[in-house]
Amino acid sequence: MNAEQPSLGGDPHSRQNIVIVGGGAGGLELATHLGHKLGRKHKAKITLIDRKRTHIWKPLLHEVATGTLDTGTESVSYHAHGARHGYQFELGELTNLDTRNKTYTLAPRLDQDGKVLMPSRELPYDTLIMAVGSISNDFGTPGVQEHCYLLDSTRQADRFHTALIDRFTDIHQNRPGDRLRIAIVGAGATGVELSAELHRVTELLRSYGMAGMSRHQLEVTLVEAGPRVLPALPERISTSVTRELINIGVKVSTSTMVSSADENGLLTKDGERIDADLMVWAAGVKAPDFVGKIDGLSLNRGNQIETNEYLQAKDPEGNVIDGLWVIGDCCSFTMEDGTRVPPRAQSAHQMASCVFKNLMNQRVAKPLKGFAYHDHGSLVSLSRYSAVGSLMGNLSSKSMFVEGKLARLFYISLYRMHQIAIHGKFRGALIVVLDWLTRVIKPKMKLH
Numbered sequence: 001m002n003a004e005q006p007s008l009g010g011d012p013h014s015r016q017n018i019v020i021v022g023g024g025a026g027g028l029e030l031a032t033h034l035g036h037k038l039g040r041k042h043k044a045k046i047t048l049i050d051r052k053r054t055h056i057w058k059p060l061l062h063e064v065a066t067g068t069l070d071t072g073t074e075s076v077s078y079h080a081h082g083a084r085h086g087y088q089f090e091l092g093e094l095t096n097l098d099t100r101n102k103t104y105t106l107a108p109r110l111d112q113d114g115k116v117l118m119p120s121r122e123l124p125y126d127t128l129i130m131a132v133g134s135i136s137n138d139f140g141t142p143g144v145q146e147h148c149y150l151l152d153s154t155r156q157a158d159r160f161h162t163a164l165i166d167r168f169t170d171i172h173q174n175r176p177g178d179r180l181r182i183a184i185v186g187a188g189a190t191g192v193e194l195s196a197e198l199h200r201v202t203e204l205l206r207s208y209g210m211a212g213m214s215r216h217q218l219e220v221t222l223v224e225a226g227p228r229v230l231p232a233l234p235e236r237i238s239t240s241v242t243r244e245l246i247n248i249g250v251k252v253s254t255s256t257m258v259s260s261a262d263e264n265g266l267l268t269k270d271g272e273r274i275d276a277d278l279m280v281w282a283a284g285v286k287a288p289d290f291v292g293k294i295d296g297l298s299l300n301r302g303n304q305i306e307t308n309e310y311l312q313a314k315d316p317e318g319n320v321i322d323g324l325w326v327i328g329d330c331c332s333f334t335m336e337d338g339t340r341v342p343p344r345a346q347s348a349h350q351m352a353s354c355v356f357k358n359l360m361n362q363r364v365a366k367p368l369k370g371f372a373y374h375d376h377g378s379l380v381s382l383s384r385y386s387a388v389g390s391l392m393g394n395l396s397s398k399s400m401f402v403e404g405k406l407a408r409l410f411y412i413s414l415y416r417m418h419q420i421a422i423h424g425k426f427r428g429a430l431i432v433v434l435d436w437l438t439r440v441i442k443p444k445m446k447l448h
């Protein structure tokens, strides 16, 4: 047996214990596929572990932050989803892995008052897929953790939303005519999409009773260290997005490096101040910090786990770690041209499909399939106003620039495809109808 095709540990048809850690864009799709193929038929035990009870597709977090997305409707309960799709869900936070003895450790589970409900547990696995995503990287910038909001989880997005509504209510009731100043650091997809969505919020607030509220009472500054917004995307998209942002009133400040944050705003490397009432840090990507503390993994500078061409984790000597696979934002996969697969929902989706195929191939001793990333383009939502992006053709590597309503349609279809992947075509279609009805019936914004 070659080192890259490790054994499953005994009889390949025995009931294998497959554990997926992280039920996000990649992990939930993989758990669903494995549940259908193996879990339902009792061919393997499939367990999905997440530190939260519900799944929200992460590219929607900026809408959670502004309150324009109803988390009650859009959340997927892992317990209910697992029961329907053939996997078990376990609530827990991974803190460590012992890759030699094939065990994983979950943190103690606490109740709302911090009392231990379940102590820390060490549990065995045959195959474990790391799909724990990423967090923002503040690069050690002083004051960020204390004074800036992050958008790495639904809880953080909810915290920002509460602060936003509190500030607007205060202005409406006590300081009519005042402005709310929001500074967003990082003009990647998160920063750009949040800036645009915030401008919609003032319009919605006016229609939901805060008469007198107008766009002019919101000042959003988008700060980017690089020379242009969306530095990872083609220049044409960046130019078009900058124009749209300026049109809706966002101040775009490029080539501006933030050196610290305090309670009143940001300080730049050039010694300038950007005063702000609320600050969001949406720059940089790294794997969660606990990944960096796991022994025996090969990691890049952002804690992401290095893999071979089949998405199997490597140790620091470059050997494959038996039974450990990595997908999504926490995976560092180097392509033939030396660049890394970008941390995007489409990457997580493609990696989930590749690992699914490889796990199925391994069971019947078929050769593993190398991962090949296909860039289908990039779309950036500018709230209900528009979307901008590029789409790659299937047959040629040429990209097509799209903007406006057509781009918005493609952008929405990305989420719909994720819904179909985790719910199936029939239920996926029902959910689309339900979403549409919800939008018609319910307020367009969460006001509490």
Ligand SMILES: Cc1cc2nc3c(=O)[nH]c(=O)nc-3n(C[C@H](O)[C@H](O)[C@H](O)COP(=O)(O)OP(=O)(O)OC[C@H]3O[C@@H](n4cnc5c(N)ncnc54)[C@H](O)[C@@H]3O)c2cc1C
Binding pocket: 021, 022, 023, 024, 025, 026, 027, 049, 050, 051, 052, 057, 058, 059, 060, 061, 062, 092, 093, 094, 095, 131, 132, 133, 134, 151, 152, 189, 190, 193, 288, 290, 327, 328, 329, 330, 343, 344, 345, 346, 347, 348, 379, 380, 381
């Ligand atoms: C606001 C925003 C907008 C975005 N827009 C786009 C976009 O337009 N297009 C695009 O392609 N990408 C976009 N992205 C990026 C995209 O969301 C990610 O690339 C994608 O979600 C990564 O998928 P994943 O499965 O690796 O991780 P995630 O989807 O982040 O899922 C990780 C899961 O792991 C769980 N987890 C983490 N740590 C632990 C632990 N220790 N124990 C147990 N569970 C754990 C988390 O709770 C989470 O459920 C956006 C991201 C943000 C924040």
